[in-house]
Amino acid sequence: MSIYDDAVFKMACDQFQVIADYLNIDQNHRDRLMMPKRAMAVTLPVHMDDGSTKTFQGYRVQHHLTLGPTKGGTRFAPSLSMGETAALAMWMSWKCALNNLPYGGAKGGVACDVTKLSRSELEAVSRRYMQEMIPFVGPHTDIMGPDMGTNEQVMAWFMDTYSVYQGYAVPEIVTGKPVSIGGTEGRRESTGRGVVYLIERAMDMLKMNPEKCTAIVQGFGNVGSVAALSLSLKSGVKVVGISDHTAALYNPKGIDIKAADAYVATHGVLKGFDKGDRVDAHELLEMKCDVLVPAAVDRVINDTNADKLKCRILAEGANGPTTPEADLLLNKRWDEVFVIPDILCNAGGVIVSYFEWVQGLQSYLWTETEVTDKLFRILEHSFTQIIKRAKADKVSHRTAAMAIGVERVMKAKAARGLFP
Numbered sequence: 001m002s003i004y005d006d007a008v009f010k011m012a013c014d015q016f017q018v019i020a021d022y023l024n025i026d027q028n029h030r031d032r033l034m035m036p037k038r039a040m041a042v043t044l045p046v047h048m049d050d051g052s053t054k055t056f057q058g059y060r061v062q063h064h065l066t067l068g069p070t071k072g073g074t075r076f077a078p079s080l081s082m083g084e085t086a087a088l089a090m091w092m093s094w095k096c097a098l099n100n101l102p103y104g105g106a107k108g109g110v111a112c113d114v115t116k117l118s119r120s121e122l123e124a125v126s127r128r129y130m131q132e133m134i135p136f137v138g139p140h141t142d143i144m145g146p147d148m149g150t151n152e153q154v155m156a157w158f159m160d161t162y163s164v165y166q167g168y169a170v171p172e173i174v175t176g177k178p179v180s181i182g183g184t185e186g187r188r189e190s191t192g193r194g195v196v197y198l199i200e201r202a203m204d205m206l207k208m209n210p211e212k213c214t215a216i217v218q219g220f221g222n223v224g225s226v227a228a229l230s231l232s233l234k235s236g237v238k239v240v241g242i243s244d245h246t247a248a249l250y251n252p253k254g255i256d257i258k259a260a261d262a263y264v265a266t267h268g269v270l271k272g273f274d275k276g277d278r279v280d281a282h283e284l285l286e287m288k289c290d291v292l293v294p295a296a297v298d299r300v301i302n303d304t305n306a307d308k309l310k311c312r313i314l315a316e317g318a319n320g321p322t323t324p325e326a327d328l329l330l331n332k333r334w335d336e337v338f339v340i341p342d343i344l345c346n347a348g349g350v351i352v353s354y355f356e357w358v359q360g361l362q363s364y365l366w367t368e369t370e371v372t373d374k375l376f377r378i379l380e381h382s383f384t385q386i387i388k389r390a391k392a393d394k395v396s397h398r399t400a401a402m403a404i405g406v407e408r409v410m411k412a413k414a415a416r417g418l419f420p
């Protein structure tokens with residue numbers, strides 16, 4: 001029994017054990033690498049608009065502090081638990097290490113349904129959460145960023161709450177802030193842009209012509225919508241399917257993604273957008289396409305559908321979309337489905353967050369071109385290393401990616417000793 005017991009945490013641990021076996025990691029070092037360094041759970045009492053007082057549960061997990069401060073997003077979701085937060089923090093560790101960012105992984109959030117909160121209630125939850133976290137985070141300890149259910153405005157409330165407490169502006173305490181208060185150009189688009197850079201890279205390797213390809217994108221939040229827009233407007237890929245938690249749409253002639261984006265900007269969700277046929281959200285994942293982008297929640301590719309996927313490229317925009325059971329099935333289909341694993345595919349967000357933190361610490365602002373060029377250079381390096389390692393050792397792309405990350409953390413722990 002541990003405070004992290006949860007299906008998603010178990011999945012992250014199972015994935016880690018696969019890598020530990022492959023790397024032949026001594027049993028004495030496994031738990032130390034896998035278990036979170038520390039965690040904080042808080043109860044947030046908030047005055048609601050109707051005059052009642054409601055309490056919310058909040059969490060923050062710091063996975064390891066060996067390479068520097070921890071870094072990771074803040075998720076506002078109804079079912080968020082300590083265990084899920086810990087799994088997401090562990091994935092952040094391997095993601096940061098794979099991409100050579102000087103961070104350990106972290107994750108946090110509040111169990112709440114943002115669609116049921118008014119703006120003032122959301123502000124109260126956000127500010128109260130940061131207030132409770134003040135002793136636990138810091139620009140050199142743990143830097144928060146956005147994740148599902150949070151956005152630039154929430155980051156601005158976090159930054160303001162922390163700064164008011166310090167007595168001066170501390171932009172480097174969070175990333176993903178509005179540019180007007182020290183956010184970086186290109187952060188909002190960074191995850192989706194990274195996803196599309198890697199899809200194009202994979203297409204190039206597989207000699208696929210983007211203009212003859214189709215894509216299905218699950219999730220129409222910050223990652224899915226930017227990826228879908230960029231695929232259809234910049235890469236020339238026909239996006240035939242999109243979905244969010246309210247609707248799934250399919251149109252073999254291609255969906256007008258600009259119109260979908262404008263619709264969601266007004267209505268908040270895809271429900272009611274009528275430029276495609278309504279289909280079952282699970283079936284959408286199994287429909288024929290060249291590129292499938294799961295960019296919503298975890299465990300959507302599992303042992304019920306992994307052998308039914310009809311895509312050539314699986315680009316994991318979400319964190320943990322594919323279960324270890326599904327991986328076993330996909331590994332057998334390695335020459336049919338080219339997997340771009342999550343810790344590479346969605347790393348654009350945290351890479352540009354790192355740029356934002358560096359700019360904040362130096363009080364120096366970069367242009368969007370500088371940010372995007374640097375982002376693509378890091379992704380290119382990681383992509384090349386993963387492909388090389390997977391070929392050399394005849395392992396899956398996920399195993400190669402995670403192994404590179406785990407090895408870097410292990411090496412740092414060996415150099416420093418038991419403390420961090």
Ligand code: GLU
Nearest residue numbers: 072073145147349350353
């Ligand atoms: N939430 C994003 C992720 O899962 C980014 C976190 C950050 O920018 O700190 O990678």
